[in-house]
Amino acid sequence: MARILITSAIPYINGVKHLGNLVGSQLPSDVYARYCRARGHEVMFICATDEHGTPAELAAEKAGQPVREYCDEMHKVQADLACGFRLSFDHFGRSSSQRNHGLTQHFAGRLTDKNLIREVVEKQIYSIQDSRFLPDRYIKGTCPECGYENARGDQCENCTRQLDPVDLINPRSAQSGATELEIRETRHLHLRQSALRQELEDWIDSKTDWPILTTSIARKWLRDGDGLQDRGITRDLDWGIPVRRGDTEWPGMEDKVFYVWFDAPIAYIAATAEWADAHGLGDNAWERWWRTDRGAEDVRYVQFMGKDNVPFHTLSFPATIIGSGEPWKLVDFIKSFNFLNYEGGQFSTSLGRGVFMDDALALLPSDTWRWWLMKHVPETSDSEFTWESFRLDVNKDLADVLGNFVSRVTRFCQSRFDGKVPDGGSQGPEEAAATAALATHLRNYETHMEAIEFRRATAELREIWTLGNSYFQSAEPWTVLREDRDRAGAILRFALNLLPLYAALSEPFIPDAAETIGAVTGDGSRARWPENIETSLNSLQPGQSVSVPALLFSKISEQEQEEMQARFSPP
């Protein structure tokens, strides 16, 4: 029994996320959280919406809403979708919460006390018509190199040349098209990450078990050029966490807010505090997860994120934590993912390309998406969603291998044994062999889940499902029944005992189906993890009733596939 703190990278507030976003963090973290709970660990699983920054302000503007109201609505939308996908967060918080305001300002104050903040006067592009400073990539114009007219201020997408917004010919606001732009001086706070470089590098070097994807990105930033650079942690925006030094004013910073990437990771902590607040618990309830001086010294902290998030989680956020000089919990393991592509291209929120979470749930049960996405989770390289692959895997793995097994066993029980677990008969070498094989696969499955290697785990789980069919087929109780009813009953009893086992093992990936399978022979409560396989396979009481569940998974026809494919065809 361990204590495990799990956080998912927090999804940005501006709209419904696509399957690529889902599989890159929230879904795998949920599978892991469910597994850890099933193994009896004490789990705190945290996520939130990331609500600050320029895109949120612009999205609200576009929607014609005050940004606070827009975020309220979008948070609700995302929370409902998380629920639809059965994401089992202990708390789904908000980076805009008062808890996050307080903690972010607290960290800024501590970092100032430690002389890790300095003020810097920067020159930035200001749009007079929009009354706002514009980040480089929100400025467009003609590329001075290749003449491309829609070059972004940070880089020309046509010739890939890196640019400075002042290089652009005829610059304009990408959002409004405003052309009255000027360079203005503005004062900002920088976190002196450079002062913590050695400490961060030593810390990264100590993480020998982290994925290469994670450490190589961190090392690149630590060693590239002049080494780790200081980083601006404030912005000239209206919506965000006001710049304060703890609970005192910060002269000269009255109109500024903290940079979204400064406050977003702190929201992991804040959301845990929100969880405590929501349950009427005191501060110790969340501090025992986050403060090593208040009970968190035995916590294992695992973060999930897409590869684009790695620098902030390996460097900026640890710099904040370490720099505070306070005993906050640092991450123990970072699981990072590559990207999921869609039918030969990229998922794109701005282009609306791909399948989005709301569409997906309207089409098919969440378990089908969860299974396909986790089977193909981009662990080692980018992977690709295609409708054909989705149809084939859902049909074969879920409908044929698992669904049909549940169906054939329960129906056989109903038609030949009156819907009751048979009594009598004895087990033989077939059952011993099946038990031994299951024990081996179960060990492998547990190993892969402990190592957070999901694709291997899904293959192993599928193998465990297949074993049921293989056993039932070779034991052929329908034939044995003609001569030896007791023996046929013993075979069926063994097969029925696989159902609660499957329910428990499958729950992290397909929780709804697992519940249905568990209810066939159980009381509806969650099936227990098989700590001892022999005991587990003898857990059903002879005579207890067995129900025949509704079809566990429907198959997707080729025609349905084509319809969905056409409906979501790339523009």
Add this chain to the structure above:
RNA sequence: GGGCCUGUAGCUCAAUUGGUCAGAGCAGAGCGCUCAUAACGCUUUGGUUGGGGGUUCGAGUCCCUCCGGGCCUACCA
């Protein structure tokens, strides 16, 4: 431009870190079964490991080079 990742059967992925004839699943082929969602089981056909060169007793694995795909490059988040 620079850094990192990646290329293995028609498809999706393995290969215990240099060590038996490169293995699975799907798709394809054959046989079997009839309890079951025409489901399941068994058997089986597919590979000059992107190309070329090198190191080694031995290379998918290490080195060089060329070709293809991807991510990041610090003011999107």
